Amino acid sequence: MKEIVELTGLSQPELISFVETLGEPAYRGRQIFAALQHRRLRSFDEITDLSKDLRARLNDVARPSSIKIESRYISSDGTRRYLMKTHDSLPVETVFIPEEHRDTICFSSQSGCPLQCTFCLTAQLGLLRSLTAGEIVEQVLIALNDAYGVGVKPPRGTNLVGMGAGEPFLNFDNLLKALRVMADRDGLYIVPNRVTISTAGIVPKILELAEVADRPHLAISLAAPTDELRNQLMPINKRWPLEELLKACKVFEKSLKPGERFTFEYVMLAGINDSEEQARQLANLLNRHGLKVKVNLIPHNPAEPLPYRPSADETVDRFKQTLEAKGVHTYVRRPRGRDIFAACGQLAARQEKLNIATLNACKDTTTPGVTTR
Ligand code: SF4
Numbered sequence: 001m002k003e004i005v006e007l008t009g010l011s012q013p014e015l016i017s018f019v020e021t022l023g024e025p026a027y028r029g030r031q032i033f034a035a036l037q038h039r040r041l042r043s044f045d046e047i048t049d050l051s052k053d054l055r056a057r058l059n060d061v062a063r064p065s066s067i068k069i070e071s072r073y074i075s076s077d078g079t080r081r082y083l084m085k086t087h088d089s090l091p092v093e094t095v096f097i098p099e100e101h102r103d104t105i106c107f108s109s110q111s112g113c114p115l116q117c118t119f120c121l122t123a124q125l126g127l128l129r130s131l132t133a134g135e136i137v138e139q140v141l142i143a144l145n146d147a148y149g150v151g152v153k154p155p156r157g158t159n160l161v162g163m164g165a166g167e168p169f170l171n172f173d174n175l176l177k178a179l180r181v182m183a184d185r186d187g188l189y190i191v192p193n194r195v196t197i198s199t200a201g202i203v204p205k206i207l208e209l210a211e212v213a214d215r216p217h218l219a220i221s222l223a224a225p226t227d228e229l230r231n232q233l234m235p236i237n238k239r240w241p242l243e244e245l246l247k248a249c250k251v252f253e254k255s256l257k258p259g260e261r262f263t264f265e266y267v268m269l270a271g272i273n274d275s276e277e278q279a280r281q282l283a284n285l286l287n288r289h290g291l292k293v294k295v296n297l298i299p300h301n302p303a304e305p306l307p308y309r310p311s312a313d314e315t316v317d318r319f320k321q322t323l324e325a326k327g328v329h330t331y332v333r334r335p336r337g338r339d340i341f342a343a344c345g346q347l348a349a350r351q352e353k354l355n356i357a358t359l360n361a362c363k364d365t366t367t368p369g370v371t372t373r
Pocket of ligand 1: 113114115116117120121122123164165166167200
């Protein structure tokens, strides 16, 4: 079968090399890169400054886009949530969050997820497959087009967070490649400094990211102050327990730029991880490792069949005060888009009414997973 090249995942130099294989001059590569990444065009036929002949040849060997919106939900607070579909019909979730001074786009790195965090609906899908670099970039292109119109310059800056479905560090190479493509001045021009990637704690990749020269910010989903509880909530902890994770964070801390801190995300689950004693344990854990971090307390979005409820506002406030009394900078993330199931994995599970057994049958077993012994 003929291999179709996905152009949205190619950097500008790679796109130039690609058009040269078609016998075209380098400037055509630059032209196509700008059409796809800056003008955000989604088909070769829209690039009318290319000859008809070249457009036809491109259609034969490449594709300018590979995912499309299946459904969109617009929240009363302006949050736009998308269920997209890959060319092979796998679900991809993306959220566009408008704020006063910037927009934030939350993208997915995988369809489904191989980790088994018990508070997350995506976990119930298992891993369907990791997304390509192009599929990661396209989520951003599509969300901007949908919010503002094709190619229209956003009125505010755009921040990206890799906190959608999937574990980004299990798709590390494609993630970094997508970030390099999006940082290009002639394209989206979203530099890594405007990107935060959240991991469940894949220790070797935290250490690897520390070595990346132009890297995004790091957030770590913690969810528990002890191994005993974290093993239950995030089984990946059995592979890389808290001590190992925090030692890696200490190494990563050496790569921080002045004023930069990394973030621990802590989802607040009523009666599970939200007591004052647990807040003290968390502060002691972070302080013992001498980590200069900030903690984001995240309200849990309840969803059937997950067995958790969100913590009450007063409980969240008390938890925050206890952490701050021990010197830990703490923020409470405001819930966005609750009326459109804007928590990780909720669309795929609700809207699609996915049959887990069917999805399991089409899992990509060749994608490296993680053993959570
Ligand atoms: S919380 Fe993130 S890492 Fe955990 S199962 Fe859900 S998508 Fe995967």
